[in-house]
Amino acid sequence: MSLALLFLLFVITISILLSKLGRKYPFPPGPKGLPVIGNMGLMGQLNHHGLAELAKIYGGLCYLKVGQIHMVAVSTAYMAQQVLQAQDSVFSNRPATMAISYLTYDRADMAFAHYGPFWRQMRKICVTKVFSRKRAESWASVREEIYSFIKEISTKVGSNVNIGETVLGLTKNITYRAAFGSISQEGQGEFLKIMQEFSKLFGAFNVADFIPWLGWINGQDFNRRLAKARGALDGFIDKIIDDHMVKRKNRGIENGEEDVEDDMVDELLEFYGEDGSGKSDSITITRDNIKALIMDVMFGGTETVASAIEWAMAELMKSREDLIRVQEELANVVGLDRQVNEFDLEKLTYLKCVIKETLRLHPPIPLLLHETATDVVVDGYKVPAKARVMINAWAIGRDESAWTEPHKFKPSRFLETNAPDFKGSNFEYIPFGSGRRSCPGMQLGLYALELTVAHLCHCFNWELPDGMKSDELNMNDVFGLTAPRAVQLVVIPSVRLNCPMF
Template identity: 75%
Template sequence: MMKSLTHRRLAELADVYGGLFHLKMGQLHMVAVSTPEMARQVLQTQDNLFSNRPATVAISYLTYDRADMAFAHYGPFWRHMRKICVTKVFSRKRAESWASVREEIDSFMKNVDARIGSSINIGEMVLGLTRDITYRAAFGSISEEGREEFLKIMQEFSKLFGEFNVVDFMPWLGWISYQGGNLHKRLDRARGSLDVFIDKIIDDHLEKKRNKKNNEGFDGLEEDMVDELMEFYDENGGTSNLGSAVGITRDNIKALIMDVMFGGTETVASAIEWAMAELMKSWDDLNKLQQELADVVGLDRKVHESDLDKLTYLKCVVKETLRLHPPIPLLLHEAATDTVVDGFKIPKRARVMINSWAIGRDKNAWDEPNVFKPSRFLEGGAPDFKGSNFEFIPFGSGRRSCPGMQLGLYALELTVANLCHCFNWTLPDGMKPYELDMNDVFGLTAPRAVPLVAIPSRRLT
C-alpha cells in the first residue's frame, strides 16, 4: 500500500480514477490531486480550508510540536512565523543571504576547476554547495567549526522525516515495542543533538549581541539568520497573545532553522543536478545555452548576478527543469473541516496530496509533456511558476507556497549558468547522452536514482 504513495504511482492511479481520488490508508483518509483543474479548486477556490499541513509523529516531535513555519497549522501563529521569514530571513534586502550564495558558488567553481579532466559526481558536489550556502546563511561565520556535526544531525533528521511508522496510519498499534521503541530512541537522540548544537549557537549570538552593544569588537561579523530571529527572541514566547507581535522561543528558532536547512538544501541541489542531466542528455539545448552565455557574458569572465536577467534561454531551461522535476513532487495539505470539492466530500483532517510532478506532465496542459523542451517557455503566454498558473506549480500556490522561492531560484540559476559557462562537459567511459538513466527516487524530494557523473574541461579564455 505504501508503494502507492509515490508521485509516479499516484499519477498512474490518476489515469484510471481521475484528477481527484480517495485512498484509505489505515485510519487515514488521503486524497490525491493530479490535474491543474483540481489543484485550482484546492489551492485557490478553497485555499482557506486546505491551508493546514499534515505532520507525522516523527515530524511533530522533530519540529518541537509544530513550532516552525512549514508544519504549523494555518492561523495567527503561522502568519507571524511566515511574516518573519518573508521580511527577515528570505528578504531580498537581506544582503548576507544573497552574498553567501555568490561566495559559496565562487568557491564551488574553484573546486570544480581543480578537478578538470577527471570524473566528478555532480550531485554530491552540488549537495555540498547548497548545504554550505544554507549553513552560512543560517549561522554566519561564528560557528564554522560545527559545520560537519550539524550536517550529520540534518542527515539523521532527513531519514527520520521519511521513516515509515505504522502508528501514523494505525495509532492503536503504538504498543508494538520493536517499532515504537527503536524509532522513539532515534527521535530522542536526534532532537537531543539538535538541542545541544543550536543552544550553543543561540548562546553565542546572545553574547555577540551583548558585546556589540558594548562595542567590544563584534562589528566585523556578518549578520546571519539567527541574528535576524534573535530580534524576536523571548524565552517565554509570548504565545498567549498570538494576535500581536509574538516573541519566539528557542524551540521556534531551532524549528525554523531546520525549515531553512531542509527547504534550501536538498531541493535546490536536486534541481541543479536535474538541470545539468537534462542538458547533457539534450546537447542542442546545452549548445543554445552556452551560445547565449558567450553572447551575453563573453568568454573572459564568470557569470555575475547582473547577467541573470539578460539570460532568456537560461530562464527557460530552469523553468523546464522545474516542470519535469519539481523540487517537492507531492505538496501535502490537510482539510481543516469537512468540505466538498468537485461534488466529492472531503472529510476533516484528510491528507491532501497535490501531485505537482503529475500536474507538470499533464497531457491536456502541455504539448509533448514528457519531453525536455525549454523553448516552449519562449512562446507568448507560456505559464509561469509564481502560483497563478495551476498547470505549473513547482513552488506550490496560495497561502502555503514556498517563501524561499526567490533565494532558491537565485542559487539554482547562478550555479547552472556558471557550470555551463565555465566548463564544457563530457560523459565518462564513452557514454552516449541517450544512455543517461533519468529515473528518480521518491522521498521528500525526488533526486536522481543514479548520480550524475561527468568530466569538465575549461571553456573560458
C-alpha cells in the same frame, strides 16, 4: 399577496438549504481497501509515480484510506485549482506524523504549523527577513561558496566529476553559512549528522500514525531515537544561540548599536523573547521556534536546490542543442573574458527557460502535502476533515491535457506568449506550490539555482565519460522529500573561458 410571495420564497430557500445539508456526497473514486488497514498495502505506491498511475484509472481526484487516515491525491491542474484557489483556506493546514510533530517542537516551525495567527507570524518573519530577495542577493556566502565550488571543479578538468555529490556539498555549505555565520563552521559535520537522523525519522513508517492502537509495534526504540535526535539538536543550536547573544551584546557595547552579523540566527534573535518580551512590538518567538525554523531552512534549502541543479545539468547533457544554445547566450551576454555575476541573470533569457523547464519536469518537492481543516466538497465529492491531501506537482507538470509533448525537455515552450509562470496562478505549473502555503524561499532557491547553472555552463564545456552517448543517460528518479536522480550525474569538464578563472 406580497406577504404570501415572501412566505413562498422563504419556504423555497429553506427547502434548498435543507436539501443541500441533507445531501450525502460520495468520496472521490479510488481503489477499494481492506477492513481496518484500508489501502495500507499500497503504501509503497504512494509516491509521485504511483499516484500518477492511479490518476489514469480514477481521475484527477483519487481517494484512499490508510488505516484511519483519509487521503486524497490531486493530479490535474483543474483539481489543483479547486483545492489551492477556490477553497484555499480549507486546505491550508499541513499534515504531520508523530515524529514530525515531536521533532519540530510541536509544530513550532513554519513548514508544519497549521494555518492561523501563529503560522502567519512565522511566515512574515521568513518572507521579510530570512528569505527576502534583497537579503538573498546580499549574502556574500552564496557567491563565495559558488566561486569555491567552481574553483574545486577547475582542479578536476579532464577527470570525472560527480555533479550530484558536489552540488549537494555546495548547497549544504550555503545554507549552513547563511544560518549560522562564520563563527560556527567547525560544527558543520556534527550538524549534518543530526540532519541525516532527522531526515530518516521524518520518513520512517510508524504504524501508530495510521492505526493508533497498534503503536506498540514500533516499541520504545523509536521513541528513544526521537528523544536522542531532538536532544542532539537542542545541544547544538542552544550553544550557537548563546554564542550569538553574547556576540550581539559585546558588539552592541563596543559600537553603541545592537545590529551585528547578517546570518539567520541574528535575524531571528531580533524577535527572540522566552518570556514573551521580544524586541519586536508585534512578533515574539522562542528558542524552540528558532531551532524549528532553522531546520526548515536546512531541509528546504539543501536537497531541493541540489537536486534541481543536477537535473538541469542532466537535461542539458541529454539535449546538447539546448546546452549549446545556453552557452551561446552566455558568450553573447557575458563574453568569454570574465565569469558570470548575479547582474547578468536577468539578461539570460534562455537560461531562465531551461530552469523553468527543469522545474516543470522535476519539481523540487514532487508531492505537496496539505490537510483539510473541515469537511469540504470538491467537484461534487466529499473530502473529510483532517484528510491528507497530496498535490502531485510532478504529475500536473506532465499532464497531457495541459502541455504539448509533456514528457519532452523543451525550454523554448517558455518563450511563447502567455507561457505559464511558477508564481502560483497557473495551476498547470506549480513547482513551488500555490496559495497560502506556497514556498516562501522560492526567490532564494532560484537565485542559487540560476547562478550555479550559469557558472557551470559558462566556465566549462562538458562531456559524458567513457564515450557514453546522450540518449544513454539514465533519467530515472527515486522518491523521498525530493525526487533526486536514481544515478548521480558524472561528467568531464574542460575549460571554456579565455581568462584565468581564479
